[in-house]
Amino acid sequence: xxxxxxxxxxxxxxxxxxxxxxxxxxxxxxxxxxxxxxxxxxxxxxxxxxxxxxxxxxxxxxxxxxxxxxxxxxxxxxxxxxxxxxxxxxxxxxxxxxxxxxxxxxxxxxxxxxxxxxxxxxxxxxxxxxxxxxxxxxxxxxxxxxxxxxxxxxxxxxxxxxxxxxxxxxxxxxxxxxxxxxxxxxxxxxxxxxxxxxxxxxxxxxxxxxxxxxxxxxxxxxxxxxxxxxxxxxxxxxxxxxxxxxxxxxxxxxxxxxxxxxxxxxxxxxxxxxxxxxxxxxxxxxxxxxxxxxxxxxxxxxxxxxxxxxxxxxxxxxxxxxxxxxxxxxxxxxxxxxxxxxxxxxxxxxxxxxxxxxxxxxxxxxxxxxxxxxxxxxxxxxxxxxxxxxxxxxxxxxxxxxxxxxxxxxxxxxxxxxxxxxxxxxxxxxxxxxxxxxxxxxxxxxxxxxxxxxxxxxxxxxxxxxxxxxxxxxxxxxxxxxxxxxxxxxxxxxxxxxxxxxxxxxxxxxxxxxxxxxxxxxxxxxxxxxxxxxxxxxxxxxxxxxxxxxxxxxxxxxxxxxxxxxxxxxxxxxxxxxxxxxxxxxxxxxxxxxxxxxxxxxxxxxxxxxxxxxxxxxxxxxxxxxxxxxxxxxxxxxxxxxxxxxxxxxxxxxxxxxxxxxxxxxxxxx
Amino acid sequence: xxxxxxxxxxxxxxxxxxxxxxxxxxxxxxxxxxxxxxxxxxxxxxxxxxxxxxxxxxxxxxxxxxxxxxxxxxxxxxxxxxxxxxxxxxxxxxxxxxxxxxxxx
Numbered sequence: 001x002x003x004x005x006x007x008x009x010x011x012x013x014x015x016x017x018x019x020x021x022x023x024x025x026x027x028x029x030x031x032x033x034x035x036x037x038x039x040x041x042x043x044x045x046x047x048x049x050x051x052x053x054x055x056x057x058x059x060x061x062x063x064x065x066x067x068x069x070x071x072x073x074x075x076x077x078x079x080x081x082x083x084x085x086x087x088x089x090x091x092x093x094x095x096x097x098x099x100x101x102x103x104x105x106x107x108x109x110x111x112x113x114x115x116x117x118x119x120x121x122x123x124x125x126x127x128x129x130x131x132x133x134x135x136x137x138x139x140x141x142x143x144x145x146x147x148x149x150x151x152x153x154x155x156x157x158x159x160x161x162x163x164x165x166x167x168x169x170x171x172x173x174x175x176x177x178x179x180x181x182x183x184x185x186x187x188x189x190x191x192x193x194x195x196x197x198x199x200x201x202x203x204x205x206x207x208x209x210x211x212x213x214x215x216x217x218x219x220x221x222x223x224x225x226x227x228x229x230x231x232x233x234x235x236x237x238x239x240x241x242x243x244x245x246x247x248x249x250x251x252x253x254x255x256x257x258x259x260x261x262x263x264x265x266x267x268x269x270x271x272x273x274x275x276x277x278x279x280x281x282x283x284x285x286x287x288x289x290x291x292x293x294x295x296x297x298x299x300x301x302x303x304x305x306x307x308x309x310x311x312x313x314x315x316x317x318x319x320x321x322x323x324x325x326x327x328x329x330x331x332x333x334x335x336x337x338x339x340x341x342x343x344x345x346x347x348x349x350x351x352x353x354x355x356x357x358x359x360x361x362x363x364x365x366x367x368x369x370x371x372x373x374x375x376x377x378x379x380x381x382x383x384x385x386x387x388x389x390x391x392x393x394x395x396x397x398x399x400x401x402x403x404x405x406x407x408x409x410x411x412x413x414x415x416x417x418x419x420x421x422x423x424x425x426x427x428x429x430x431x432x433x434x435x436x437x438x439x440x441x442x443x444x445x446x447x448x449x450x451x452x453x454x455x456x457x458x459x460x461x462x463x464x465x466x467x468x469x470x471x472x473x474x475x476x477x478x479x480x481x482x483x484x485x486x487x488x489x490x491x492x493x494x495x496x497x498x499x500x501x502x503x504x505x506x507x508x509x510x511x512x513x514x515x516x517x518x519x520x521x522x523x524x525x526x527x528x529x530x531x532x533x534x535x536x537x538x539x540x541x542x543x544x545x546x547x548x549x550x551x552x553x554x555x556x557x558x559x560x561x562x563x564x565x566x567x568x569x570x571x572x573x574x575x576x577x578x579x580x581x582x583x584x585x586x587x588x589x590x591x592x593x594x595x596x597x598x599x600x601x602x603x604x605x606x607x608x609x610x611x612x613x614x615x616x617x618x619x620x621x622x623x624x625x626x627x628x629x630x631x632x633x634x635x636x637x638x639x640x641x642x643x644x645x646x647x648x649x650x651x652x653x654x655x656x657x658x659x660x661x662x663x664x665x666x667x668x669x670x
Numbered sequence: 671x672x673x674x675x676x677x678x679x680x681x682x683x684x685x686x687x688x689x690x691x692x693x694x695x696x697x698x699x700x701x702x703x704x705x706x707x708x709x710x711x712x713x714x715x716x717x718x719x720x721x722x723x724x725x726x727x728x729x730x731x732x733x734x735x736x737x738x739x740x741x742x743x744x745x746x747x748x749x750x751x752x753x754x755x756x757x758x759x760x761x762x763x764x765x766x767x768x769x770x771x772x773x774x775x
Contacts, residue, residue, distance in 0.1 A: 647771025650704075654696050 002049050002058050005088045008098060009137035009151075011038045012105075016130035023123050031123035032113055035130040039106040042137070046098035053095040054489060061091035063143050063207055082202065089143030089206055092489040093275055093340045097140050097268070100344050103472075104264035104351045105133040107465035111355050112256040114461035115362060119254075125165060129260060132158035136265040140272065146204040148276075149194055152237070152269060156183050159266050162257035163250045175249040182246040186236015190273070193229025196222070206276065210493070213279050220284055227280045227287030230273060231294070238270025240328055241298040244321045245570055248305075251313040251367075255358030258313065262320045263351035271327045271343050278336055279493050292332025292412075296419045299325025301567055303429040307436070308553075308563045311367045312357050315437050319393065320350055322430060326408050329423060335411030336492040342408055345400035345477050349392040352469035356386040359458045359466065360441060364451045369440040371448040378455040381463040383442045385470035390438045392473040394431035394534060397527045400477030406526065410518045427526075428533040435537035444542065680721035688714035699766045701758075705751050712744045 015038035023031035052058045065087030072081050090098075109129055116125050135158055138151035164176030198204060200222055201212045212218060218226075234240065239247040247267070251258055261267065274281065274291070281288050299322045306318035323346050330339035359382045364372055376383040392401035405427060412420045446452030457463070480486045517523065540552070553560050565571065644651065687710055694707025716737040723733020759765055 649767050649770065650696050657692055657696070 002052055002062050002090060003064065004045060005049060005062075005090055005098075005141055006064075008042050008045055008102070008141055009134050011042055012130045012134035012137065014038070016127045016134060019123050019127035019130065025121065025123055027117060027122055029123045032109065032126040035126045036106065036109045036113075038130065039102055039109060039133065043099070043102040043106050046095070046102045049090060050095045050099045053090070053092060054485070060095070061089055061207070063087065063089045065143060065205075068144075084146070085144065085205065086147055087143040088141045090141065092491060093272070094140050096340070096344055096489060097272060098137065100347045101133060101136050101140065101264045101268070104347055104469075105129065105260060107351060107355070107469055108256045108260045108264075111259075111358070111462050111465045112254075114459045115256055115358055116254065121165070125162075125254065125257070128158060128161050128165070129257065132162060132260060132265050136269060139269055143206055144204045145194060145197070145206060145209075145277070148273070149190065152190070152233075152273070153187065155237075155266055155269055156180060156187065159183070159250070159261055162261065163253040165253050165257060169252075172252040175246075175252040179246040179250050182243050183236040186233045186243055186270075189229045189232025189236070190234075191229075193226045193233065196226050196229065200226075209277070210279050213283050218280075218283055220286075223280055223283035224286050227277075227284040228290065230277055230280065231287060231291050234270030234274045234328070235294065236270070237273075238267045238324045238328065239298075239321050240270070240294050240325065241301055242569055242572075244298060244302060245566070245573060247321055248314055248317045248566065251311070251317050255313065255354060255361060258317075259351045259354030259358065262317070262354055263347040267320060267324055268343055268347060271324065271331070271339060274328070274331050275336060275340055278331070281331070282493070288332050288334065290332070292329050292416060292419055295325045295327065295329030295332055296422050297325070298322070299329060299426045300422055300429075303426045303433065305563050305566055306433040307429060308560050310369050310440075312360065312369050312372075312437060312441060313354075313367055315369075315433060316350070316353050316357055319353075319430065319434065322426060323350070323393070326405065326423065326426075329419060330408040330411055333412050333415035333419070334492075335408055335415075337487055337490045338404065338407035338411045340490045341477075341480065341486050342401075342404035344480065345392065345404045345473070348469055348476055349389040349401060349473035352385060352389040352466060352473050353393070355462070355466055355469065356382050356389065359462050362458055362462070363455045364448075365454075366448075366451060369437065371451055372441045373444050373448075374442070374446040374452060375455055376442040378452070379442075379457045381457060382466065385463075385466040386438065386442070388470040389473050390434045392477075393434050395427060395526070395530050398478065399474050400472070400480075402527075403477035403481045406518065406523070409526070413518055413522070424526075424529075428529055431530045431533040432537045435534045436541050439537060439541045677721055677725045680717060680725075684714040684717040684721070687711075687717065699768065701755050701765050701767055701770075704767060705748060705755070709744065709748065712740065716740055 012035070015035045019031045019034055023029055023034075053060050065085035068084050068086035070081055070083045072079060074080065109126060112125060112129065116122055119125065132155065135151045135154035139148050139155070142148045142151065160176045160180045163179050164172045166172045167176075194204070197209060200218065201209050203209065213223070236243045247262075250261060253261075281291065302318045302321035302325060306315050306322065309315045309318060323342070327339040327342050327346070330336075330342065359379065360372065360375060361367060363379060363382075364375070366372070388399070392399040395402045395405045409420065409423060409427065412423055480489070518526070562568065644655070691707045691710035691712075691714060694710065695704050698704050698707060719733045719737045719740065723731070723736075727733065755765065758770065762769065
């Protein structure tokens with residue numbers, strides 16, 4: 001089956017093109033089932049590949065390349081032929097991510113059948129989702145980072161299309177522009193990194209780059225530059241500080257689209273690319289440290305913002321940013337396995353959270369959690385499945401989030417103590433704000449009677465995916481963690497001792513397994529702390545009026561304001577743009593008023609003066625001389641002709657005779 | 671007085687004859703006179719031809735034959751000249767050279 005891996009991105013791509021150009025827009029259009037069928041086929045393929053990889057019936061990494069193009073270039077005078085193959089590279093993380101992406105995308109599409117059926121652009125949504133998924137799958141399977149970059153950019157396009165899906169309104173159009181430009185800023189870093197890689201390695205093949213580093217050809221300085229570029233790309237795509245500003249606004253899109261962006265495709269891409277090119281990071285310890293601190297800052301800042309938001313989707317968006325911060329931080333401290341493990345489990349429970357939130361919004365027609373409350377009686381399935389997701393993301397023992405987050409924290413604990421304490425606090429904040437969301441939405445009594453009255457459980461097409469995802473959110477962590485499967489599947493790449501400062505390969509797997517466990521006391525204390533944090537949320541937000549929380553809010557108003565304004569980062573970016581605008585205006589003024597006036601115009605004027613002088617000299621002296629010679633010749637000719645009488649044949653003859661005799665005399669007497 | 675005739679003698683005669691021809695051509699008013707003077711110059715040249723041939727290449731008669739050809743050409747030329755003169759005279763009622771200035775420029 002693995003030899004057909006190239007079909008996995010191509011099938012959804014074909015499906016999306018068929019839906020986009022082949023189908024007619026109609027509320028009862030059967031077109032979405034094309035996308036769902038295509039995704040189901042991909043899911044089957046991915047599952048069989050994952051099964052083969054897990055049982056070890058194929059050796060990973062599996063790579064197969066086809067000829068794409070080649071070009072000749074001369075390097076230092078020697079002709080050289082660059083070969084650019086196109087192909088698939090399946091290793092453990094890729095196989096796992098294929099399943100995650102196709103599964104989440106399939107769930108999202110089934111869900112959207114019910115969720116989007118009233119929309120005027122029904123089938124277009126499915127076409128976009130398929131296209132988005134195809135781009136992500138292309139990035140996952142590609143053996144060539146040039147193709148990967150192509151998919152990466154197509155994902156940027158898709159997110160633009162999905163976020164601005166309801167482009168009649170101002171909010172989505174603004175949000176899509178913001179998302180596109182912010183991620184593009186990060187992409188420029190990745191692009192530079194790719195150029196650097198090609199300049200150094202001469203190839204875009206991931207395995208060849210790995211080979212290059214294995215043989216120790218890459219100096220730490222170059223590796224750091226490349227790694228920082230890749231990290232910058234991932235900061236844009238995976239919404240890391242300070243480029244996470246686009247993600248909260250991306251909530252303007254349809255909720256299933258948000259679920260896709262947050263769980264499976266867009267934001268996972270950044271983490272995945274960093275993991276895919278992890279050997280570059282291993283060769284660049286400085287970049288690793290930068291990634292760790294960026295992840296730490298992201299996780300903390302986003303979690304703090306999630307504490308105060310009342311928009312259910314915003315809270316989820318901040319929580320995504322925060323969890324991505326966890327993953328980035330884990331990658332930064334060397335917790336490769338932990339980061340990808342968390343990426344997987346996070347995909348399940350975050351997709352579930354978004355789809356559940358969509359179900360709630362679908363039912364009560366508002367995003368504001370203050371107008372919800374008590375929905376557990378009206379929407380039991382959504383309530384229970386969301387509850388499962390909350391348990392998972394909070395890290396209650398036994399759920400998927402517990403295993404992965406525990407592993408991340410353990411990795412950080414062994415690598416960097418200051419970061420560990422910040423991240424521990426962030427993990428508790430996560431438990432708090434997710435519980436807060438849960439309580440405000442489902443617990444207690446109804447706050448808005450009219451909205452409550454109209455609320456109803458969603459149809460089966462919505463609840464079905466929720467139940468399946470809830471199952472995965474609860475057990476996927478255990479399944480993957482059993483028998484240390486996750487370590488085998490997501491094996492951390494190594495670089496040889498010559499390039500690496502840490503002799504990781506010699507100690508073998510046991511060292512990493514050790515890194516995956518917290519000290520015993522902390523290991524036991526963590527769940528208790530999480531439970532305490534959940535209890536705190538209950539204490540603060542219980543009851544319809546949550547008076548305790550309101551009192552806290554008035555007491556700590558400045559802090560709340562800072563968090564509500566999202567740490568003023570948006571304002572900072574706005575100010576930056578305004579500043580840039582002013583600088584540009586100033587530069588324009590200098591250009592037009594000083595450079596143009598003084599240098600360009602002045603130089604022109606000077607040249608004109610010189611030219612006028614030159615013209616005058618020309619007219620006075622050169623022309624006069626030329627004219628003088630002409631006039632002289634004319635005068636001489638006229639004068640000579642005047643000597644001759646007109647028309648007298650014999651006179652002419654006489655001159656001829658005289659001239660002839662003179663000439664003869666001259667010749668003969670010489 | 672019995673010294674043999676040399677090339678110089680012939681050339682002197684030819685030169686005198688040519689000068690006479692030049693003088694006539696420059697001074698005669700009547701065009702017929704001018705034509706006659708030109709004939710004299712022709713003949714001076716012919717004498718030279720014959721004399722050079724006789725003294726420098728005694729074996730052949732090429733130069734003398736050439737002189738005969740020149741006489742023929744001169745006869746043809748004088749016919750043309752007289753025909754032109756006749757035509758001019760019919761148009762202008764004069765045979766004096768100073769009246770012919772139609773070609774002045």
